[in-house]
Amino acid sequence: DLHSYRGARSVEVPTVLGHEIIGVIEEIGEGPQRCDLKGRALAIGDRVTWCIAASCGDCFFCREGLPQKCVCVFKYGHAAIAPEHELCGGLAEHCHLTANTGVLSVPEELPDAVACPANCATATVAAALRTAGGLAGRVVCVHGAGMLGLTACAMARESGAEVVVCDTDPSRLALASHFGVSEVVTMTDGTEALRGILAEMTDGRGADVGFEMSGAPSAVSALIETLRIGGLGVLVGSVSPADPVRLAAEDLVKRSLTLRGVHNYAPEDLAVAIDFLEL
Numbered sequence: 001d002l003h004s005y006r007g008a009r010s011v012e013v014p015t016v017l018g019h020e021i022i023g024v025i026e027e028i029g030e031g032p033q034r035c036d037l038k039g040r041a042l043a044i045g046d047r048v049t050w051c052i053a054a055s056c057g058d059c060f061f062c063r064e065g066l067p068q069k070c071v072c073v074f075k076y077g078h079a080a081i082a083p084e085h086e087l088c089g090g091l092a093e094h095c096h097l098t099a100n101t102g103v104l105s106v107p108e109e110l111p112d113a114v115a116c117p118a119n120c121a122t123a124t125v126a127a128a129l130r131t132a133g134g135l136a137g138r139v140v141c142v143h144g145a146g147m148l149g150l151t152a153c154a155m156a157r158e159s160g161a162e163v164v165v166c167d168t169d170p171s172r173l174a175l176a177s178h179f180g181v182s183e184v185v186t187m188t189d190g191t192e193a194l195r196g197i198l199a200e201m202t203d204g205r206g207a208d209v210g211f212e213m214s215g216a217p218s219a220v221s222a223l224i225e226t227l228r229i230g231g232l233g234v235l236v237g238s239v240s241p242a243d244p245v246r247l248a249a250e251d252l253v254k255r256s257l258t259l260r261g262v263h264n265y266a267p268e269d270l271a272v273a274i275d276f277l278e279l
Helices: 002-006 112-119 121-132 147-158 192-202 217-226 249-254 267-278
Strands: 022-024 047-050 103-105 139-143 162-167 183-186 207-212 227-235 258-261
Touching (some): 112 121, 139 192, 183 192
Parallel strands (some): 162 183, 207 227
């Protein structure tokens, strides 16, 4: 929302911003019994969260496991106000959910402040971890210690990884000890300190998996530089225009690296996010 407000990303107007949302059901349309993503019946008064993107479920991208890239996707907090859908963002008093929106009941024990980011930040990190595959016993490096990065630290640690996090902001890194990290690295002098720590942890190999959560071109470069041979990099933070990142194709090939981009998430990732927050 701040990116949109500041003009860092384009958005159709007029609109209602607010993409990290929870709410209480006040009305349910007519038709068959509505159920959430876990098959639980929904009722008026239930506290719920819902997927940032509603998709058709039948187009090419939906069938390819990318419902967030549906040809007719509708994204809450991103869409222009339309006659049939005026209340489309979380900063309105009410939000009207369109058809094919994945909805999930929010457990009573989760406070609003914890549950609200689940349908963007936490679910996006869940999608990134799903993309990375099993992390148990892996050395994971998280680049960027904002909300996405710290969430990635906690979820990776819970998955059995040993976690290193790096950032240029010492105040953000100061929070990292609460999120299961083994090492923190202040990235003010290039990658040498990070390389040294990863070398000590991996017998000189480098990170098994890297998650880039800041969107800074320098962080993307650092991720690629510090992966081991055969390592995997998952890029998540690069959602706004930035300077291009130089990539030596020979290095990518000879080190057998894999780079994957993750944007938003699938409905099952929201369910994983809520389950994680319940832990």
